[in-house]
Amino acid sequence: MAHHQRIRVLYDEVVIARRIDEIAGQIAQSDVKDLLVVAVLKGSFMFAADLIRAMHKAGMSPQVEFVHLSSYRAATVSSGQVEILRDVQSEVSGRDVLLVDDILESGRTLAFAKDLLAARGARRVLSAVLLEKPGKRAVSIKADYVGFTCPDYFVVGYGMDVAHSFRQLPYVGVIETDDQPGFDGV
Ligand code: IMP
Numbered sequence: 001m002a003h004h005q006r007i008r009v010l011y012d013e014v015v016i017a018r019r020i021d022e023i024a025g026q027i028a029q030s031d032v033k034d035l036l037v038v039a040v041l042k043g044s045f046m047f048a049a050d051l052i053r054a055m056h057k058a059g060m061s062p063q064v065e066f067v068h069l070s071s072y073r074a075a076t077v078s079s080g081q082v083e084i085l086r087d088v089q090s091e092v093s094g095r096d097v098l099l100v101d102d103i104l105e106s107g108r109t110l111a112f113a114k115d116l117l118a119a120r121g122a123r124r125v126l127s128a129v130l131l132e133k134p135g136k137r138a139v140s141i142k143a144d145y146v147g148f149t150c151p152d153y154f155v156v157g158y159g160m161d162v163a164h165s166f167r168q169l170p171y172v173g174v175i176e177t178d179d180q181p182g183f184d185g186v
């Protein structure tokens with residue numbers, strides 16, 4: 001284990017903010033009505049907060065809800081099981097819902113959340129993910145809005161963690177060890 005972990009930045013604050021404004025603009029121009037945003041905790045909290053503010057700037061007035069799902073359990077390999085740790089509290093029946101998640105990898109988390117809200121009678125369940133890793137899908141699912149297609153690294157920051165650390169970083173990056181070139185000291 002390296003004494004000084006460095007993070008190589010993949011998507012910086014400026015790039016993320018610009019992309020989020022584009023996505024919010026697209027959502028604002030779509031035909032969604034009376035939108036309920038459901039952020040999937042914990043990893044999406046930063047993306048969701050920025051996306052919701054960008055939606056406001058784009059003239060929208062979404063309501064906001066949270067569901068806390070877990071599939072990782074402090075490991076970097078998915079267990080394949082999705083658990084509800086905290087459920088949504090609003091009625092979703094008849095609503096247009098936008099699920100917001102940090103990263104689409106196997107697709108199990110998003111598929112589970114989509115099925116859950118659809119089973120409760122949501123009129124439409126759309127999804128926005130900050131990142132997608134192609135070639136990792138175990139479940140056939142596509143997000144309606146994707147921030148960036150990400151190389152197949154384990155990424156941290158901007159809400160995403162490894163063993164509960166690094167969520168606070170305002171950018172998305174990859175952890176590097178001492179013998180590899182680092183770009184941004186932490
Ligand atoms: P999926 O269910 O396999 O699509 O995984 C989605 C969830 O796994 C995400 O919401 C993240 O919480 C977590 N995850 C997947 N890849 C990464 C990564 O590279 N860094 C941090 N978390 C990840």
Ligand code: MG
Pocket residue numbers: 040041042043044101102103109
């Ligand atoms: Mg997550």
